[in-house]
Amino acid sequence: MSIEVHNISKRFGTFEALRDVSLEVGTGELVALLGPSGSGKTTLLRIIAGLDAPDTGTGQVRLHDEDVTGQQAGSRRVGFVFQHYALFRHMTVFDNIAFGLRVRPRPLRPRRSEIRARVYALLKLVQLEWLADRYPGQLSGGQRQRIALARALAIEPKVLLLDEPFGALDARTRQELRRWLRRLHSDLRVTSVLVTHDQEEALEVADRVVIMNAGRIEQMGTPEEVFHRPASEFIMNFLGHVNIFHGRVEGKKAFLGPLEIEYGGEYQSTTRPARGLVRPHQLDIETHANGKPGFRATIRHINAAGPRVKVDLAADTGEAVHVELSQERYGVLRLAMGQVVHVVPREVNVFVDEGQNSE
C-alpha cells in the first residue's frame, strides 16, 4: 500500500472535520476524495501531506509502509498541488519548478546542469516549455496549474496529492485538464489522491472514488460501483440528478408518491417511511398505459437541444418529475407540451429509514 490512513480524527474547535477515518490507496492508483464542502476531504488530504496534524492520540499515517505521523511535511516527499496554484509569484516558471531541488541540503542537491535538465524535462511533460522565463502572473489558470503540477513532480514525490486542482478553472479548461491528468497518470503511475466536490470529475478521472460526508467515509468503490450501486441515499443524491418520491414501505410493497411497486428488500412487518430515488434516465414515457407500474403525468416542458431530451412533467398527485429520453425514443413518441402520458420507472432505489436499502 502506498498510503494508509488509520483511525484519524480531527477537530477544529467544536467542528468535527474527521471522525475516525481509515483509508488505503494502492501503489499507482488514482483515488478521488469526493464530498460536499465541509465533508472533511481537504482536511484528510492535508493530514496525509503533513500540512495539518491529526488530533493527538488518534490514528496513524503511513506512506510506503513507513509511519510518517510524526514527520514534518518537508521530509515526507509528498507532491502537493493547491487549488489556487500557490506558485511563487516573484519567481519565473523555471525557478518555481527548480525550487524543490535547490532547497535540498548541499550533499543531496543536484548540479546546476542537472537541475536545468530536470526542469526542462518536466516542462516538456506538461507541454509548456516555452513558458520557462515567464512569471506566474503572466499565465492563464490552466497553465498555472500545470506548472504547479510540474513543480510538485520535481521532487520525485512518493505520492501526489491534488486539492481541488481544477476548482478555480472554467468548465472547458477543467474538462481538458481532467483528461490530460488522466493520461499523465497512466504514463507516470504515481500514486495520487485528488480532492474534488465535482462528482463528474471524480467519476471520470479516478480509478476509485471515496465519497465523504460529515467527516466520515460513506462509500468506496470504482466509479461504476458507486454510481450504479450507491450505498446510501446521500450518495445517490450526490452523484447526479434524482427524482425523489416520498412514501412508505409495507410488507413487500412500496407506496412512493404516485408510484406503487414491489419492494425487493426484507419483508417489513410494520409500516416504515421510505423514499424512492430514480435518476431521470431510469424513467421512460409511454403514451398509453400498458400494464407496467407507473403513473400519469402532464408534460410541462421539453428541452430537446442536447444529446438527450429533457422532459419536465407534473404527476397527477402534484410532484414535479424529470425524465431524460434518447433522441430516438423522443422521435418515436412525438410528445407535445400539455400532453398527458404515463411515466414508467425502469429501476427504483428504495431507501427505508434506519439505513436499510434495496432495489
Added chain:
Amino acid sequence: MDPSTLLIAARSVTRRPRATTEPLYVRVLLIGVAMVFVGLFLVVPLTAVFAEALSGGVAAYLESFRDVDAKAAIRLTVLAAGIAIPLNLVFGVAASWAIAKFEFVGKSLLTALIDLPFAVSPVISGLIYVLLFGLHGYLGPWLAAHDIQIVFAVPGIVLATLFVTFPFVARELIPLMQAQGAEEEEAAISLGAGGWQTFFRVTLPNIKWGLLYGVILCNARAMGEFGAVSVISGHIRGLTNTVPLHVEILYNEYNFVGAFAVASLLTLLALVTLVLKSLAEWRFRQELRVGREREECPHEY
C-alpha cells in the same frame, strides 16, 4: 477608421459626460477650496521654513550646521533612528509573520498591543519611561546603584523612539501577509524547504515593498519625534538633544536663522520621505493586488 469618424467619436465622448459629472461651477468651487486649503496650510508654511532659513543668506544658513551642538543633535537623531529602525524591523516582521500565518492563543491581544503606541499620547509614553527608570521611579534606585543612566541620557531617547515607532512596520505587513495567505509557504514546506529557506526565498520577496514602506514611515517618525523624546531627554545641549529638540532651543533663544535652518533639514527629510513613500506605495499596492487576485477566479485563454 478615418479621421472624421474619430472626430465624431471624440465629440460624442466630450458631450456625453453630462450625466456623470457635476456642473462646471461645482467642480471649480470644490477643487478651488481644496487648492486654497492645501496652499494655505501646506505650501505657505513649507516655503516659510526655507525663506526664514535663508533670510540671512546662504553663508549664514550653512553656518548653522557647523555649530557643535547642531552636529551633535544630528548625530543623536541618526543614532536613535539607526537603532530603532532595525529593531522594529525585526520585531515587525516577526510579529506580522506570527499574526498572519499562524493561529495561537493571545493573538488578538498581541494585535491590539501593537497599536498601543498609536493610541497613547507621545508625552505620556515619554513620561512612562521617566516613571519607570527615573531617579524616583520604580527601577531608578537599582539603576543608580549599578551606575546605569537611562533617563536624561541616550538610552532613554532610544527607548522612547523605539516605543513611538513600534507599530509602523507591523501595521503595514499584517494586512499584506493576510491577503497573501499561507499557501505559498505551505507549498515551499511541502517541497522540502526549511523554515529559514521558506522565509528568505518565499515570504520576504513577497513583502519587500510593504516592508520598505513601513521602514520609511518608521524612519520619518523616528527622526521627527518630539513629545516622547522631549520628556525623557532633559535637553542637555550636545548630549541629549535631538534635531527637533534643538530646533526648539534655538527658537527659544531667538536664533531664528539657526532654528529654521535646522528645521529645513527635517522638512527636506519629509519631502524625500514623501517621494520614497509614493514610490514604495505604488509597488506595495501591486503586491497587495497580486495577493488579492489569489481569491478571484483567473481568466482563461
